[in-house]
Amino acid sequence: MQNGHTGSPELTVPAIEDLEWMYSLMLEAKGADEAAAAEARQGKLQAALYPVRGLEGVCAALGVAMTDDDQMISSYRNLGDALACGIPLRTIIAEAYGRLGGTSKGKGGTMHLTDNERGLITTTGVVGSGLPMAVGLALAAQLDSSRSENAARAIVVTFGDGATSIGSAHESFNLAALWNLPLVFVCQNNQWGEHTAIDAYAANPNLAERVRSYGMHAEAVDGFDPMATWRTLSSALDRARSGGGPSFIECKTYRLTGHSGLSDYSYVPSDDLSAALERDPGPTMRRWLLENGYVSEARVSELETAAENTISEAFAFAQSSPPPDPSELLDDVYASKEGFPVR
Amino acid sequence: MTSTEVTNTQGAADEKKMSIVAALNSALDIALTIDEKVLIMGEDIADPIGGVMKATKGLSDKHGVDRVRATPIVEQTIVGSAVGAALGGYRPVAEIMFMDFLCQAMDQIVNHAAKTRYMSGGHSSTPIVVRAMIGSSNFGAQHSQALEGWFMHTPGLKVVMPSNPYDVKGLLLSAIFDDDPVVFIENMSMSYSVTGMVPTGDYRIPIGEAAVVREGSDVTLITYGAEVHTSLAAAEALAGDIDVEVIDLRSLVPLDISTCLRSVQKTKRAIVVHGSTQFCGPGAEIAIQLTDALWGELAAPVARLGASYTPVPFAAELQSIPTETSVIAAVQVLAEQG
Numbered sequence A: 001m002q003n004g005h006t007g008s009p010e011l012t013v014p015a016i017e018d019l020e021w022m023y024s025l026m027l028e029a030k031g032a033d034e035a036a037a038a039e040a041r042q043g044k045l046q047a048a049l050y051p052v053r054g055l056e057g058v059c060a061a062l063g064v065a066m067t068d069d070d071q072m073i074s075s076y077r078n079l080g081d082a083l084a085c086g087i088p089l090r091t092i093i094a095e096a097y098g099r100l101g102g103t104s105k106g107k108g109g110t111m112h113l114t115d116n117e118r119g120l121i122t123t124t125g126v127v128g129s130g131l132p133m134a135v136g137l138a139l140a141a142q143l144d145s146s147r148s149e150n151a152a153r154a155i156v157v158t159f160g161d162g163a164t165s166i167g168s169a170h171e172s173f174n175l176a177a178l179w180n181l182p183l184v185f186v187c188q189n190n191q192w193g194e195h196t197a198i199d200a201y202a203a204n205p206n207l208a209e210r211v212r213s214y215g216m217h218a219e220a221v222d223g224f225d226p227m228a229t230w231r232t233l234s235s236a237l238d239r240a241r242s243g244g245g246p247s248f249i250e251c252k253t254y255r256l257t258g259h260s261g262l263s264d265y266s267y268v269p270s271d272d273l274s275a276a277l278e279r280d281p282g283p284t285m286r287r288w289l290l291e292n293g294y295v296s297e298a299r300v301s302e303l304e305t306a307a308e309n310t311i312s313e314a315f316a317f318a319q320s321s322p323p324p325d326p327s328e329l330l331d332d333v334y335a336s337k338e339g340f341p342v343r
Numbered sequence B: 001m002t003s004t005e006v007t008n009t010q011g012a013a014d015e016k017k018m019s020i021v022a023a024l025n026s027a028l029d030i031a032l033t034i035d036e037k038v039l040i041m042g043e044d045i046a047d048p049i050g051g052v053m054k055a056t057k058g059l060s061d062k063h064g065v066d067r068v069r070a071t072p073i074v075e076q077t078i079v080g081s082a083v084g085a086a087l088g089g090y091r092p093v094a095e096i097m098f099m100d101f102l103c104q105a106m107d108q109i110v111n112h113a114a115k116t117r118y119m120s121g122g123h124s125s126t127p128i129v130v131r132a133m134i135g136s137s138n139f140g141a142q143h144s145q146a147l148e149g150w151f152m153h154t155p156g157l158k159v160v161m162p163s164n165p166y167d168v169k170g171l172l173l174s175a176i177f178d179d180d181p182v183v184f185i186e187n188m189s190m191s192y193s194v195t196g197m198v199p200t201g202d203y204r205i206p207i208g209e210a211a212v213v214r215e216g217s218d219v220t221l222i223t224y225g226a227e228v229h230t231s232l233a234a235a236e237a238l239a240g241d242i243d244v245e246v247i248d249l250r251s252l253v254p255l256d257i258s259t260c261l262r263s264v265q266k267t268k269r270a271i272v273v274h275g276s277t278q279f280c281g282p283g284a285e286i287a288i289q290l291t292d293a294l295w296g297e298l299a300a301p302v303a304r305l306g307a308s309y310t311p312v313p314f315a316a317e318l319q320s321i322p323t324e325t326s327v328i329a330a331v332q333v334l335a336e337q338g
């Protein structure tokens, strides 16, 4: 991670600058989601979009809890996670436009962001597939720290509640516990797997309870409460770094929009949705910051203006970034092009 | 397979007669010794058993169970964690017993290992080797498939399928130190029956170079894996009557089409011989490439000899993979044309 933050779980709340950073991340994630959807609606952006709405607090908490050395594997719903790693919004948006200025030169798209320097190792479009890879990345971290004096690093893998239905997720829980890996499974539980509610697909929707039986620390936290989430994630990451093994943290939120950028979500029970919107993490954090005197009204406005500017600058950058040259088509399939078919 | 001894080394002093399993073991031992980033993961691979075929025998005792890691029965996560460890800077070798069980791991091989470099715009590489073995019809249809065509059809993967201990060792070492993911396919019928002299030290055979294993002027047999031995036996049987050249492709991706072209330009007749199904098998691609390049020069259409389009049958009487007899017959038909 290169967001400049260091996890400090002994504090009950993060430092003021971290609180401001968290609030800004939440604003950027929500604003960028909305701007991208608007562009897509007008046909100006041809990309699958997976809004973070509802998870902003979890992503913000992750960003502060992770240190610069920690690494992450995320999914298609990755914009907030990428910001948590400290990746500039402009390169995330440029990737959505398929432009050279994107994290992956425009060859990955929204589901495939990579920024190795900032610790976002890969993001997968296949539900649940990040978990086995995270087991290996955590194994690498464990072996590295057993061989060197360098500070131990923790690995984070983020995924939705629906991913806990996938078989290899369970292989991964078992293996992480068996090998005592420095791995934190961050389940971003938004209560929906695509268009199916958790109660309709899980006989026991208490995911932390299910995973606890694999022999690792597992707990649920209110993902609409960024401070509680930050504390829980920080101690899980600490446990991982200090050899205490893996954790499963179920961050309970609610999906505040459709599954994908433009998808219908009229089926979401309106009572549930409005109850969840009452707890919308952005406005909740704003109130909390002001009520507790962490920041002034003026400073909040400054942060909001700055976030708007970051978003418009990111879209302008993306739109003016050139597309990859046609010669790029055949690059990066293998380390070298020599000897491989072109068709 | 009846036991076969292959001669393809210089006969130097530091050579030893090895089976394919011994050659695998030697390559893995060298890789673990020279690079601490090399890891092996798979079911039952740690000592005392040292793998179901014993390819990793002695390696966990020597290099530690941290690096020669026995896993639960989790093919998807064996390969997935190999991908993750590779992204974390390691060079993992994932051992999947029977190739049929690669089905469990296809998501990680096809959607992840093969595409990570491309999808990251070249920022990441996934230097893994997935070792897997074609079993035998003795086990029925789920422990005997030759599925190399699936992997050839996935850009981003290299596919290697050697036929003898010398190539096995040199190619496995190349695969482990290659920066791209390599599917390394073995064949149970050869594991102990095919032997040959192998240097005890480190040497590499480049991935993507075919070998002309028998020179001839009338017909070219293009083959790989266990069918190399079937083809060589057929060629010997026909010697004096039809002069058969045999090419061992050794690697399927990248495919050394130049060596094939050079040979077929000379012989004007070619048959691609393999154990996977003839329909949509690797032979289809090779045949059309030869035809495209040599149209007008060929004495006969390029022929293919692969397995019938069925699950692998159990009864011996139903086997359809190429045999010495069927290869001989195919060569005779082709030699009469043109």
Ligand SMILES: Cc1ncc(C[n+]2csc(CCOP(=O)(O)OP(=O)(O)O)c2C)c(N)n1
Residues within 6 Å of the ligand: A077, A125, A126, A127, A128, A159, A160, A161, A162, A163, A164, A190, A192, A193, A194, A259
């Ligand atoms: C293996 C696989 N099956 C199906 C899909 C299609 N799909 C994309 S997202 C999704 C829902 C996943 O739900 P969840 O894990 O809860 O994550 P969320 O999208 O809610 O963040 C599905 C079924 C997929 N991408 N991968």
